[in-house]
Amino acid sequence: MTTKTVKIGICGLGTVGQGVIALLAEGGEVLSHRVGGSIELAHVATRTPRPEVDTMGAKDSRDVFAVAHDPDVEVLIELIGGTTVAKDLVIEALNHGKHVVTANKALLADYGEELFALAEERGVVLRFEAAVAGGIPVIEAVKTSLAGNHVTSVAGIINGTGNFILTEMAAKGREFSDVLAEAQALGYAEADPTFDVDGTDAAQKLVLLASLAFGARIDAGAPYKQGVDSVAPADIDYARELGYRIKHLGIAKREADALQLRVHPTLIPEAKAIAQVDGVLNAVMINASGVGELLLVGPGAGSRPTASAVMADVISVARSLAANEQPDIHSMGVSVNTLSQPAITDISEVSSAWYLRLDAEDKPGVMAAITQCLSHHGIGIESLIQKPESAALAKVPVILLTDEAPTRAIEQAIAEIEALPSVGGPVTCLRVENF
Amino acid sequence: MTTKTVKIGICGLGTVGQGVIALLAEGGEVLSHRVGGSIELAHVATRTPRPEVDTMGAKDSRDVFAVAHDPDVEVLIELIGGTTVAKDLVIEALNHGKHVVTANKALLADYGEELFALAEERGVVLRFEAAVAGGIPVIEAVKTSLAGNHVTSVAGIINGTGNFILTEMAAKGREFSDVLAEAQALGYAEADPTFDVDGTDAAQKLVLLASLAFGARIDAGAPYKQGVDSVAPADIDYARELGYRIKHLGIAKREADALQLRVHPTLIPEAKAIAQVDGVLNAVMINASGVGELLLVGPGAGSRPTASAVMADVISVARSLAANEQPDIHSMGVSVNTLSQPAITDISEVSSAWYLRLDAEDKPGVMAAITQCLSHHGIGIESLIQKPESAALAKVPVILLTDEAPTRAIEQAIAEIEALPSVGGPVTCLRVENF
Numbered sequence: 001m002t003t004k005t006v007k008i009g010i011c012g013l014g015t016v017g018q019g020v021i022a023l024l025a026e027g028g029e030v031l032s033h034r035v036g037g038s039i040e041l042a043h044v045a046t047r048t049p050r051p052e053v054d055t056m057g058a059k060d061s062r063d064v065f066a067v068a069h070d071p072d073v074e075v076l077i078e079l080i081g082g083t084t085v086a087k088d089l090v091i092e093a094l095n096h097g098k099h100v101v102t103a104n105k106a107l108l109a110d111y112g113e114e115l116f117a118l119a120e121e122r123g124v125v126l127r128f129e130a131a132v133a134g135g136i137p138v139i140e141a142v143k144t145s146l147a148g149n150h151v152t153s154v155a156g157i158i159n160g161t162g163n164f165i166l167t168e169m170a171a172k173g174r175e176f177s178d179v180l181a182e183a184q185a186l187g188y189a190e191a192d193p194t195f196d197v198d199g200t201d202a203a204q205k206l207v208l209l210a211s212l213a214f215g216a217r218i219d220a221g222a223p224y225k226q227g228v229d230s231v232a233p234a235d236i237d238y239a240r241e242l243g244y245r246i247k248h249l250g251i252a253k254r255e256a257d258a259l260q261l262r263v264h265p266t267l268i269p270e271a272k273a274i275a276q277v278d279g280v281l282n283a284v285m286i287n288a289s290g291v292g293e294l295l296l297v298g299p300g301a302g303s304r305p306t307a308s309a310v311m312a313d314v315i316s317v318a319r320s321l322a323a324n325e326q327p328d329i330h331s332m333g334v335s336v337n338t339l340s341q342p343a344i345t346d347i348s349e350v351s352s353a354w355y356l357r358l359d360a361e362d363k364p365g366v367m368a369a370i371t372q373c374l375s376h377h378g379i380g381i382e383s384l385i386q387k388p389e390s391a392a393l394a395k396v397p398v399i400l401l402t403d404e405a406p407t408r409a410i411e412q413a414i415a416e417i418e419a420l421p422s423v424g425g426p427v428t429c430l431r432v433e434n435f
Numbered sequence: 436m437t438t439k440t441v442k443i444g445i446c447g448l449g450t451v452g453q454g455v456i457a458l459l460a461e462g463g464e465v466l467s468h469r470v471g472g473s474i475e476l477a478h479v480a481t482r483t484p485r486p487e488v489d490t491m492g493a494k495d496s497r498d499v500f501a502v503a504h505d506p507d508v509e510v511l512i513e514l515i516g517g518t519t520v521a522k523d524l525v526i527e528a529l530n531h532g533k534h535v536v537t538a539n540k541a542l543l544a545d546y547g548e549e550l551f552a553l554a555e556e557r558g559v560v561l562r563f564e565a566a567v568a569g570g571i572p573v574i575e576a577v578k579t580s581l582a583g584n585h586v587t588s589v590a591g592i593i594n595g596t597g598n599f600i601l602t603e604m605a606a607k608g609r610e611f612s613d614v615l616a617e618a619q620a621l622g623y624a625e626a627d628p629t630f631d632v633d634g635t636d637a638a639q640k641l642v643l644l645a646s647l648a649f650g651a652r653i654d655a656g657a658p659y660k661q662g663v664d665s666v667a668p669a670d671i672d673y674a675r676e677l678g679y680r681i682k683h684l685g686i687a688k689r690e691a692d693a694l695q696l697r698v699h700p701t702l703i704p705e706a707k708a709i710a711q712v713d714g715v716l717n718a719v720m721i722n723a724s725g726v727g728e729l730l731l732v733g734p735g736a737g738s739r740p741t742a743s744a745v746m747a748d749v750i751s752v753a754r755s756l757a758a759n760e761q762p763d764i765h766s767m768g769v770s771v772n773t774l775s776q777p778a779i780t781d782i783s784e785v786s787s788a789w790y791l792r793l794d795a796e797d798k799p800g801v802m803a804a805i806t807q808c809l810s811h812h813g814i815g816i817e818s819l820i821q822k823p824e825s826a827a828l829a830k831v832p833v834i835l836l837t838d839e840a841p842t843r844a845i846e847q848a849i850a851e852i853e854a855l856p857s858v859g860g861p862v863t864c865l866r867v868e869n870f
Contacts, residue, residue: 023583023725030650033769034582129580135726137580144579145564145572147469148458148746215465273732276711290458290743291570291733297708298729308725311583325760334468 006035006318009043009058009067009098011089012079013050016103016130019307020077020314021053035315037322042072068093075317077310078102083110094118094126099327101313103130103306109204109220112211113339116331126331127313132205133158133282135305136298137312142212142286143333149288151213153253155433156284157277158205160300161189161196162228162248166265167278170236170245176229188280199225199248199263206250209284210261214254215334217341218261223250224347226264235357235428238399239267242383244355245275246430258343260350267355267432273297285435293435348408353382353432356402356414359395361422362386367398370423373416374402377409395424401432441470441753444478444493444502444533446524447514448485451538451565454742455512455749456488470750472757477507503528510752512745513537518545529553529561534762536748538565538741544639544655547646548774551766561766562748567640568593568717570740571733572747577647577721578768584723586648588688590868591719592712593640595735596624596631597663597683601700602713605671605680611664623715634660634683634698641685645696648721649689650769652776653696658685659782661699670792670863673834674702677818679790679867680710686868693778695785702790702867708732720870728870783843788817788867791837791849794830796857797821802833805858808851809837812844830859836867 010017024031024041032038044053045061061067067076068089076093078100080086086107093100100119102108108115108128119126129139133156142151157163161183168179180197183189195201203223211218228248239246244267253260268275273295277283282300287293299305320327332339360366371381380403387397402410414427445452459466459476467473479488480496496502502511503524511528513535515521521542528535535554537543543550543563554561564574568591577586592598596618603614615632618624630636638658646653663683674681679702688695703710708730712718717735722728734740755762767774795801806816815838822832837845849862 019725026585026724027583030585030769031583033650033773036765036770136729137576140575140580141572144751145575145747146743147750148462148466148743150461150465215468273708273711276708288743289461290454290739290746292737292740293733294571295732296729297732299727302727304724305726308581308583308723311725312580315582316579319763323761323763326758328754328758330471334465335471338468 004037004322005040006037006074006321007040007042007072008075008077008314009045009070009073010041010077010079011045011064011067012081013044013046013053014079015303016306016310017079018053019303020310021055022304023307023311025056035318035322037318039314039318043067043070064089065092068096068098073098074321075099075101075314077314078104083107087111090115090126091118094122094124097122097124099125099317101127101310101317103128103310105131105204105208109207112208113217113336117336119331120329120336123326123329125317125327125329127317128208128331129313130306130309132208133284134300134302135308136282136284136296136300137309138209138284138296139212140312141294141296142209146286146288146291147333149290151254151286151288153251153287154209154213154284155249155251155274155435156209157247157274157282158250158284158300159196159202159248160280160282161193162202163278163282164188164280165228166231166236166246166248169231169233173233175233176231197229198227202248202250202263206252206261206263210252210259212332213252214259214342215332215339216259217339222344223261223263228265231265231430232428234397235430238357238385239355241385242401243270244268244432245270247275251433255345258345260345262347262350265430267430269434272435349406351404351406353404353434354402354410355430355432356400357428358398358417359424360398361394362389362396363422366422369420370398370417373420374413376416377405377413379403379405379409379413439472439757440475441472441509441756442475442477442507443510443512443749444480444505444508445476445512445514446480446499446502447516448479448481448488449514450738451741451745452514453488454738455745456490457739458742458746460491470753470757472753474749474753478502478505499524500527503531503533508533509756510534510536510749512749513539518542522546525550525561526553529557529559532557532559534560534752536562536745536752538563538745540566540639540643544642547643548652548771552771554766555764555771558761558764560752560762560764562752563643563766564748565741565744567643568719569733569735569737570743571717571719571731571735572744573644573719573731574647575747576729576731577644581721581723581726582768584725586689586721586723588686588722589644589648589719590684590686590709590870591644592682592709592717593685593719593735594631594637594683595715595717596628597637598713598717599623599715600663601666601671601681601683604666604668608668610668611666632664633662637683637685637698641687641696641698645687645694647767648687649694649777650767650774651694652774657779658696658698663700666700666865667863669832670865673792673820674790676820677836678705679703680705681865682710690780693780695780697782697785700865702865704869707870784841786839786841788839788869789837789845790865790867791835792863793833793852794859795833796829797824797831798857801857804855805833805852809848811851812840812848814838814840814844814848
């Protein structure tokens, strides 16, 4: 019996590409057994030479398109990132009948529908386990393991940089900007951390997760975004006093005729396991009609964890090819033709409980005035902390947890509270999810 | 374009079978899109009639073998449990060219190798996501998502009854037997709870998980077992005082030339997320060469969660059949011919840190005598609690956490400690895993 060799090509030999090569090299006989054949690295391409990387004798090109055009290559791994050259490369590879594996969340959030459709048309796969939550196999879980369920919500810590920053702020009472600088020094945050901080990175991953979970076409710009920089150390402390942790979550929820999609700092009851996921770890909590609640926790980034996810996709394809079977070409678990296009609920209509923090004069009638602003808009109060008077401060911090109310209502109430003469400065407002 | 209908049969309409029918009925158009065709319940069989269950117009037999012989049925779901009739049924179904999905961990722990080999020989699948950790997709994770890794260890809370009992003991300071009775009344424990209590149920699941994770043939009797009934409320309290939680874990670890397989109560540092998994939930922590550490948490039993796992397997097969592709027939992710047969490390050689609890006279020299028994055997002490003298007690509790030492060494040290005149009664001894 001859066993088949599946030839792969890697475009981009940065941290993830090097991780993939390491796992390939370490795979040995076990990897061959799992594939039912062998995987050969046939071609690598990097814009600048990478002589320090042992590419196992593969062809080595400066032009990534050479891999897409290489008749030897059956599976192309796109690890160059970005949405310009990467898009052209993936299209070229699919058009040349290559199966494609990518870790590129930005590309798929922006152009997924077009690329998934092209893959189906060409009869090849476009897989992306590594694009969301790094090493956590959440794409496979939603696409395959929960296929007998209707997903009702997904909520995830899907940006490790943001979680590292919040964890450090909580552990050491440090300011956001201070911890961000440290994260950059440690290599946990990019030189330009805008997309990690403002929620863009998490929103791209959320779009992919929600598309899969709900079988839906979703625009990259659909999620509401509030950045992790809107949290102050004082909020983390007060939240803890109230029995909550603050995490920066991507949340997608199915409503009757629409979807909620939002990325924001969130107070979570400390007894929920996801509230305890700290540091650079990621976590995804899925609620679904059959299973109930699932939580998956693991490394959301890094060379080897991300490579583990890339390899899962590569092996899945290689296993089919080695058995002379057609791999499953439905990137979304269903044909793109069957995807729905649900309405996205405007953030002003999204209800949640709320955490408010403000400074107010400590004199009779002030609390009554504040609570009246809330009750005007039908918002009840769940708990309230008023910090004791201090000689040093003209005003004292007041912290409120409210019942559920729509964003529009809380915003109107806050405008009224901020206009009270006894209240100083803006009201800090964060969402609470009791899950 | 005509879409294919995949016909399935269910043997056993207990709680899981009814869950499967519920998820099928709820699946609707989305399920058809995921399958790329439709699933039809063609035949059900139960020993006694179940008129209360709506079987969607399926044929209804009293003889489960009628399903295995039904030429209409392509996929047989075995939910009758046990290892006698179920074994014959699965063999008969495989021999008749049916794909089989089962939730039967006892059957596969005892006869998996034979049945998986038969499935491969007949060119059909034998899938079992529901057999381990209920709704948590841990089989798929290990088999597919971690295929690019070498797994180094698996540690799981894989018996919900045991976890419920420990959680209740911890929350209310109640005795084991008392909580067990309540668990039986609530339906969380079987009328005969032997297999939940003594670790047999967890050991069966561990054998399946470890077989997959390590590509190994493992005998059902291989794991060392210590029951959850070896934990007293006092141990839970003292563990907490030391910063630990006690969980009943199934643990499999790869050593250089052998495997460790063991099921026992375990002290885990409270900061580890798995230490916080309470109630009837299950959790599986996997360490692997690429991804590092993954944790999966969810419901380990129950009608709909277990049905969710069964449906994942059914849909996976149906999707291939609907596309006229051959489903992947390798139940273990590799051909059974390639499974290794590693040695199992004798429990006496397994090292871990240890928790010891004993009663000793509170007088000079006693602690020195105890610590000397440990140091005789090369065992260092990590921390020690001596409870204050009480007028009511001739002896006081002493709690020790040791450094890592083999089971043999700690047992010898304990025998010496128990022989000290100043120590009363047996020494309680539990393993500590710092992970």
